[in-house]
Amino acid sequence: MKHLPRVHLNGLRAVEAAGRCGSLSAAADELGVSVGAVSQQIIKTEAQLGAAIFERTGRGIRPTGLGQQFVDRLSLGFQTLDAAVAMTRHHTDSVLTISVAPVFASKWLVPRLARYTRAHPETKLRLEASTDLINPDSSDIDLAIRVGEGDWPGVKSEYLLPQEVFPVCAPALADALETPEDILTAPIIRDANSNIAWDVWLKPLGLDQRDLVEGDSFTDAALCLDAAIAGQGVMLAWHTLAHDALQCGRLVAPFQERARTRYSYWLITSENRQEPAKVREFKAWLRGEIEEMLEI
C-alpha cells in the first residue's frame, strides 16, 4: 500500500463507476448521489493522481488511454472488495453460531439438532462448546444458552425455563430407594465443579447433605451422568441433562420430588444488533423443543 494513501477511496469509487457507466449521471444514479458530487470526486481524484482520467468531449466523458486501463483495474479491485462483503453477508445469513456448555451440548442439544437441520437446511450450525461468558457483540457468537440468574450486563437475556434438580440413578440401584431417607445409604456421584448443593433438594424433605455417603467425583457433569448410568451411584441431576436418559430408561428418578435452584436457563443474544432471521428461527425451534420436553 505505497500509492493508495495518496488518493481518496470514495473518489476512486466515483471514477470507477463513471468509467464503467460511461457518464457522470449514470454513475451518480448508481452511487445514489447527485451528479455534482460525482463530478467533484472525479476532479479531486484526477488532481491527486496528477493525471487526467477522462476527456471531456462536451457530449460527455470518455476515458483517456490511461484512464481506461485505470478504470479496468479499479473495477477489478472493487469487485474483490464487493465479493469480500458478500461473503460476510452470506456467512452471517447462513451460519448460526451457538455457544453452549459442553455438557448441555452433548446431553441435550446435539441429540435434537438433527430435527432443526431438517427443518432449516439452509442454515449451517456451528456449535461452540464453552462455559465462558460470551459477548455476542465482540465475537461471532449469534446466540448462547446459559444457566444463571439472568443478570448479565451488556447482553439481551431471555428466560427459557427453570433449572430443576432431582436424584437419578441406574434402574438396578433404584430398587433400594423407596423413601427419600434411603438416599443416605446410596453412594453419591458428585460433580466437583457444580455449585448446586444437595441441600436444595434434601432440605425441603427434612434431610441434611452432611449425612450423605460419598461416592465418586468427576469434574464434568457429563461424566457424572455416564457414571450414574453405569450404576456407580446416585447423582443430583439437572432435569434437562438427564431427560433423554430417563426417557429411554437408562436412568430412573426414584422420587417424585424436584427442587428448583435459584438459577434458570437463559437465552443470550446481542443487545445492540438487530435479530437476524436465523436467530429468530432458532429461538422459535428451541422453545418448541423445550415445550415438548416439559410435556413428557
Add this chain to the structure above:
Amino acid sequence: MKHLPRVHLNGLRAVEAAGRCGSLSAAADELGVSVGAVSQQIIKTEAQLGAAIFERTGRGIRPTGLGQQFVDRLSLGFQTLDAAVAMTRHHTDSVLTISVAPVFASKWLVPRLARYTRAHPETKLRLEASTDLINPDSSDIDLAIRVGEGDWPGVKSEYLLPQEVFPVCAPALADALETPEDILTAPIIRDANSNIAWDVWLKPLGLDQRDLVEGDSFTDAALCLDAAIAGQGVMLAWHTLAHDALQCGRLVAPFQERARTRYSYWLITSENRQEPAKVREFKAWLRGEIEEMLEI
C-alpha cells in the same frame, strides 16, 4: 456491486489494516491516524456488516474465523486498487504524451526524436498527431506544439520561434529562378488548408500573388513538400518543415528573402498542473534542437 454500498470504504481499509497488522495501534500507525479513529471505524463497519470481524481478548484483537477470511479478501482488493494507482503514477512519470500537427511531426519532430530517446531512455514517448486545439487539463496530453498567436485561454503558452516562410523547390527547377520576379513563371504548389497567403512574401518585393501561375493543390502540407521535392513546382514552405530537405539538398531555396508571418510556434502546457520532470526535460531538449536548427 450489490453489497459494497452497504459499508464505508474507509472502514474497510481500517479493518484490513488492523487485520493485517494484528493490532489497532499498528494499523493506526500505518494509516497515519489515531488509535481511536481506527477503533471507531472498525466498530462501525462491524455494525454495518452485522458480524463481528475481531474478537477482543484484552491482550488485543484477533480476527474471528469469518474475520480472517474477510481480511484476506480485503487485502487482495486493496492491493489491486493500490496497483491501479501505482500504474497511473508510473504512467504519468514515464510516458510523455505530445500533441503536434501531423506535418510537423513527420517533417521535423520525428526525425529528431531518436536523439531524445537516446538521451532519456526512461521516458516513453507517445505522439498524438492532431491539429485540434487541446487542453492539457482535460486530456492526457502533457505538452503540445502549436502555431498561432499564442493567445489561447486556459493554457500556459511559451514562445518557441517565429514562423518564417519562403519559396522552395527542387534543385532542377531552381536554375530558372534567378530573381524573385521569375517566380511568376513557375507553377505554384498550394496547400489548400493553409491560411498563409503568398502576399506575405511577395508584397515586400513589390509582387502580387494574383500574378502567380497555379500548379497542383493538396490538402496537406506534407504532400506539398513531397510534390516540391518531386519537382512539381514552387511552394511557400515553412522554415521548419523544409529545413531537413534543404539540408540534404533535396530542396533548395532559390531566394534569400524570408517572410515572417503573424504566427509563431508555441509550446502549450497545463496552466494549473505542476510541471513534471519529464516535461521540463523535453522542453529543454526541444529548445536545444531549435537552437541548432536556427544556427544552420
Add this chain to the structure above:
DNA sequence: CGCTTTGTTTTAGAAAAACTATATGAAACA
C-alpha cells in the same frame, strides 16, 4: 440561427463523516 436537449462544472451552504484528545477499562507483566 436561435431553441432545446444532454451532460458536466461551479457555487455556497448544509449535512455527515472522520479525527483528536482525553478519560476509562481490562488484562497481562513482573
Add this chain to the structure above:
DNA sequence: TGTTTCATATAGTTTTTCTAAAACAAAGCG
C-alpha cells in the same frame, strides 16, 4: 500492587462530502 499495553467511550472540532441551483458547453433540430 503497580505498571504497561491495548482497546473503547465521549465530546468537541475539523474535514469531507453532499445537495440544489445556476452556469456552461456542445450538439441536434426546426
